[in-house]
Amino acid sequence: MPSISGYLRNPKAKKISAVGISAAGAAALALTVVPGSAEDGDHSQAAATISAEPVAFATDSASAKHESSVAKKDPAVAKQEADEARKAEARKDAAAKREAERKAEEARKAEDAKADAAARDKGDKPASRSAKRAPAKPSYPDNLDGWIREARSIMKKHGIPGSYDGIKRNIIRESGGDPNVSNDWDINAKNGVPSKGLLQVIQPTFDAYHVKGTPKNLTDPVANIVAACNYAADRYGSMDNVDSAY
Structure with a gap:
């Protein structure tokens, strides 16, 4: 091919390749190529400026929803736990009530025993409720x-x-x-x-x-x-x- 003034038959250009980019795309490399001036008469190399900036990836919506659903407690599980809590509270209340009744009964018996002992010391009949006669049978009319x-x-x-x-x-x-x-x-x-x-x-x-x-x-x-x-x-x-x- 004839030589043409001002035409560079085989200009040298610096090829720039981007390397080091991770498969997951954690960072992106921005490449800027600055060619040499053709009027300078020499084949200057292109100046390459390479800058790397981190890229923030948006969280995939489906993944976000999945994580949200995992984080949120299943309604059935929550209901079961609430029921168990109520039952446990009811059992606790019932146990407390039984204990209170037991203590009250023990106190009554102790009081009755004390009253009976005092009555016997005086030569009287036992005065406690436990020593009294059983309630009379129901009475029905003769008709x-x-x-x-x-x-x-x-x-x-x-x-x-x-x-x-x-x-x-x-x-x-x-x-x-x-x-x-x-x-x-x-x-x-x-x-x-x-x-x-x-x-x-x-x-x-x-x-x-x-x-x-x-x-x-x-x-x-x-x-x-x-x-x-x-x-x-x-x-x-x-x-x-x-x-x-x-």
Whole structure:
């Protein structure tokens, strides 16, 4: 190629390469190249100025959300922990209440013992509450209402079902509320075991279903009711399920 004035056939230029940049892009290198003047007539090298500045990388939004969700406690876990805390507090309160009751009972017994000792020293009867008689048994009127209520209190202790209304309904049908009524015309009467009492029970049935603690008297109103309801529970599930002769 001919030489052309002012044309540099093979100008020398300094090639600048950027090195040392980490794979993660932790820093960036800014390269500035300053070429030599062509008018100087010589091929001066390009001046290279290399500067490095740290680059701040924005946190990836998905990563930020993940870290946030990890940092935030799971609602189910938080609820469980709160429930456990409440239960622990309730147990603590219950234990404190039991302890207070225990101490109060011990104090009462100590006071009673002291009172009894003082009474004995004087030759008197014990004066403490623990030495007093047990409360009197509930009193029921001697009528149909009282008989049913007393019978049901006994039935409750023995797990015998039967509502007030169910018992009364059957009593009215069977005897009209008279505990001394005796059936002298049906098959049982002909066989020598007439039905008797409020719920018209025959003696063999009464004997088989009699409940301890009640009189062993077929015509006793309370004993008659309890035995009859015990029999009805065994055969029908409850006196409430009886609507006719049983």
